[in-house]
Amino acid sequence: MAKEAPAPAADAQLPAPKLIVAISVDQFSADLFAEYREHYTGGLARLLKGAVFPAGFQSHAATETCPGHSTLMTGAHPARTGIIANTWVDLSAARAEKKVYCVEDESKPESSTSKPFVSSVHLKVPTLGEWAKKQWPASRNVAVSTKDRAVVMMGGHQIDAAFWYDRGAYTSFVGAPLPPEVLKLNDGLKALLAKGAPAMAVPAWCGSRDRAVNAGAVTVGTGRFVLDPKGKVKPADQLRISPRADAATLDLAASLLTSMKLGKGAAPDILSVSLSANDYVGHAYGTEGLEMCIQQHELDQKLGAFFAKLDASGVDYAVMLSADHGGIDLPERLREQGVPEAGRGDAALSGETLGRAIAAELGITKPLPACNLGPDVAGNIVCSDGVGGDYWISPQLTPEERAKVSEKLVARLKAHPQVEAVFTADEIAATPYPHGHPQDWSLIQRARASFDPTRSGQVYAALRRAIIAMPKAGPGYVTTHGSIWDYDRRVPMIFWRKGVKGMEQPQPVETVDIAPTLAAMIGLKVPEGSFDGRCLDVDGGPADTCR
Numbered sequence: 001m002a003k004e005a006p007a008p009a010a011d012a013q014l015p016a017p018k019l020i021v022a023i024s025v026d027q028f029s030a031d032l033f034a035e036y037r038e039h040y041t042g043g044l045a046r047l048l049k050g051a052v053f054p055a056g057f058q059s060h061a062a063t064e065t066c067p068g069h070s071t072l073m074t075g076a077h078p079a080r081t082g083i084i085a086n087t088w089v090d091l092s093a094a095r096a097e098k099k100v101y102c103v104e105d106e107s108k109p110e111s112s113t114s115k116p117f118v119s120s121v122h123l124k125v126p127t128l129g130e131w132a133k134k135q136w137p138a139s140r141n142v143a144v145s146t147k148d149r150a151v152v153m154m155g156g157h158q159i160d161a162a163f164w165y166d167r168g169a170y171t172s173f174v175g176a177p178l179p180p181e182v183l184k185l186n187d188g189l190k191a192l193l194a195k196g197a198p199a200m201a202v203p204a205w206c207g208s209r210d211r212a213v214n215a216g217a218v219t220v221g222t223g224r225f226v227l228d229p230k231g232k233v234k235p236a237d238q239l240r241i242s243p244r245a246d247a248a249t250l251d252l253a254a255s256l257l258t259s260m261k262l263g264k265g266a267a268p269d270i271l272s273v274s275l276s277a278n279d280y281v282g283h284a285y286g287t288e289g290l291e292m293c294i295q296q297h298e299l300d301q302k303l304g305a306f307f308a309k310l311d312a313s314g315v316d317y318a319v320m321l322s323a324d325h326g327g328i329d330l331p332e333r334l335r336e337q338g339v340p341e342a343g344r345g346d347a348a349l350s351g352e353t354l355g356r357a358i359a360a361e362l363g364i365t366k367p368l369p370a371c372n373l374g375p376d377v378a379g380n381i382v383c384s385d386g387v388g389g390d391y392w393i394s395p396q397l398t399p400e401e402r403a404k405v406s407e408k409l410v411a412r413l414k415a416h417p418q419v420e421a422v423f424t425a426d427e428i429a430a431t432p433y434p435h436g437h438p439q440d441w442s443l444i445q446r447a448r449a450s451f452d453p454t455r456s457g458q459v460y461a462a463l464r465r466a467i468i469a470m471p472k473a474g475p476g477y478v479t480t481h482g483s484i485w486d487y488d489r490r491v492p493m494i495f496w497r498k499g500v501k502g503m504e505q506p507q508p509v510e511t512v513d514i515a516p517t518l519a520a521m522i523g524l525k526v527p528e529g530s531f532d533g534r535c536l537d538v539d540g541g542p543a544d545t546c547r
């Protein structure tokens, strides 16, 4: 018998990186990544040499920004993070407004969904940065974005530096002072908003995307992001809905890297950066026009410049890049481009409209709290945040009335031609917590992964594929995500570190795998059972990230 050959020597394990740079590109669908990856020459081209998972899944049904960001750094599905939506309805809330924003503390009298008192109170689990601080008190946890909800969900409850954009300037939690680098950035933004900026350059390969499409009162498809101080849209919003927003957020991240000496302390630091422009551009112009082409080009180039600054700092850093959810184009262009079934959700599917009809049918006339600010209205017995998704039934009805309303609501939703599936909270709660390949999950399993019995509605409705939950297009809003379908669930997941062999792994993985993978990379011990995800071996060679 031949002597066994010695096992090949494993690559030496690298020492832990000193800085984790976790990047979320808002609404960066796997479809956008597939469409544009051949054109990347900057930061995204560098990441393509890392470990690329083109089929990462935000596995749950509620594919919105707050739930999606809540999975990235916690390793937990929204069912455990408690972040079941951007905005949910709490009909037993003490205040007049019954809607609750995911990162507000609604117990503060000055807080509302439009002007929230920003807080992490609703997040039920710790983030990677918080686990790191527990193991190494010297570790710093930093988070920046255009959006407050991205900062809070990636950073968590204990953030050393947290900044987001609000009406023209970066800001922080109430009472947190703004350091000199933020004040300087804000001065620069103020000057830019007053002066304006010309149209952005169009890469030659954007080609055929430069074509006007009408969506009701608005036309999209040919925008070039002129920043006009005298424009109809406020300059601060023009900047927000443009690649310039990402440039500002990345400038801020780079200046914090220098001022806080991130990656140069005694323990690994975590820098979370959520880039929101991709989402604002997607909502305002759709995903297949000239605007998104320019946005993808700018994102790639701005990330390249940011990574060059990280290189120059001399810090040994690792990058993770993913997204909070995917997206889909506006139905008007979808129909012109091979998806004739695309359409806009019927406004009659709102909870308020359905509730009034059911109240009339059942003869329920007591005045109940309106879903949002306003006087109590007779027959207002069901609330929702738009069309489809969660429906909340008034707790002020008797249990018998509630049961009847639920039955009628389910029947009306099921009878609607735009509705694919309807589940009651009891049915979702009785569904075992899903595991296994997320692309194979049933619709109710997807709903289970973003179900929290204390916050979710009593009925959930999934709209049919390519029915956009936005009854009418308007300026700044022509399409949206949030559906149970894979175009909203599937996002790229990429890990990059200098000196680590790259690879491409097309098998599905989940965004809840990110936190356990990063934890293993930096040697962070997290109690068994804390994560829904698993560690991914992101070294393309025989070395094992998870050992």
Ligand SMILES: [Zn+2]
Pocket (backbone or CB within 6 Å): 026, 027, 064, 065, 066, 279, 324, 325
């Ligand atoms: Zn988002």
